Amino acid sequence: QSALTQPASVSGSPGQSITISCTGTSSDVGGYKYVSWYQQHPGKAPKLMIYDVSDRPSGVSTRFSGSKSGNTASLTISGLQAEDEADYYCSSYTSSSTYVFGTGTKVTVL
Amino acid sequence: EVHLVETGGGLMQAGGSLRLSCAASGFTISSNYMTWVRQAPGKGLEWVSVIYTGGGTYYADSVKGRFTISRDNSKNTLYLQMNSLRAEDTAVYYCARGVFGSSSDYGFDYWGQGTLVTVSS
Numbered sequence: 542q543s544a545l546t547q548p549a550s551v552s553g554s555p556g557q558s559i560t561i562s563c564t565g566t567s568s569d570v571g572g573y574k575y576v577s578w579y580q581q582h583p584g585k586a587p588k589l590m591i592y593d594v595s596d597r598p599s600g601v602s603t604r605f606s607g608s609k610s611g612n613t614a615s616l617t618i619s620g621l622q623a624e625d626e627a628d629y630y631c632s633s634y635t636s637s638s639t640y641v642f643g644t645g646t647k648v649t650v651l
Numbered sequence: 652e653v654h655l656v657e658t659g660g661g662l663m664q665a666g667g668s669l670r671l672s673c674a675a676s677g678f679t680i681s682s683n684y685m686t687w688v689r690q691a692p693g694k695g696l697e698w699v700s701v702i703y704t705g706g707g708t709y710y711a712d713s714v715k716g717r718f719t720i721s722r723d724n725s726k727n728t729l730y731l732q733m734n735s736l737r738a739e740d741t742a743v744y745y746c747a748r749g750v751f752g753s754s755s756d757y758g759f760d761y762w763g764q765g766t767l768v769t770v771s772s
Contacts, residue, residue: 542712544695577758579696586745586765587688587696592758630696634756638701639709640686645695 545570545631545643552649553621561646563614563631569641571612575634578607578616582627590629591616618648626650653677653761655746660766667736667770673729673746673763681724684749686759687731689742689768697742700731701749714740738772 546564553559563570563578570576576594579587589598591607594614604619614633618625631643659671673685687699700710700720708720719732729746744766747759 544697573756575756577756579759581696586762587747587759588762589758589760592760593755596755598758598760628695632696632698632758637709638703638707639711640698640701642688642696642698 542635542637542639542641545633545641547629547631547643547646549644550647550649552651553618554651555621555623557621558617558619559621559648561616561618561629561631561648563616563633563643565612565614565633565641567612568636569633570609570614570631572636573634574609576607576609576614577632578605578614579630579632580625580627581630587630621650623650653748655748655761655763657744657746657763657766660744660768662769662771663736665736665738665770665772668732668734669736669768671731671733671744671746671766671768673731675727675729675748678748679724680722680727680729680748684751685720685722685729686747686749687720687729688745688747688759688762689740690745690765691739691742694742699744702729704751733768736768736770738770741768741770743767 750757
């Protein structure tokens, strides 16, 4: 049950697009479409941003999009805004009927 | 409206036991899968345990054999019994709701505010 691998930090200027990667194995990310992404602001509970690799829950901005290729999932934030500055975590269902989170990525808006 | 409220956290000595509760409202916990996630101070999210609608339970290797997840459908409450606590179990513990569809996993869509567990060695 090793954590999925994410870059520690990603930054961008307002209006730019950034992409966060999430690398796992064929037993988790690569084996299922059950990949989710969560946004967490300091001192707050995580918020679901993407589920099933690329679907957005109601109320989540269309600036957030997800994709997957092989064992790597990605979250793209378009039109970066100051409010997007937060920690982001991917999560995947696994072949053991468990879940695993990514190591987390701190997004900084320059 | 969906709400999840965790209680039961506190300061414990290593080797001790603690039971966390997660009271749910606005939905029926037995109709969803429920999970516990923890976050050590200044660290990332760590998945801890899940209970599925059919009652199946699964755990992270780090807590297997020490933690037990359960639910009381009559009280619409989720629990996490934590035994043999270690310093590395110190974290904010969140409960979250999960939703499975016919061919979709809708993710952990609602979270509680978290309860802090501190284990002193």
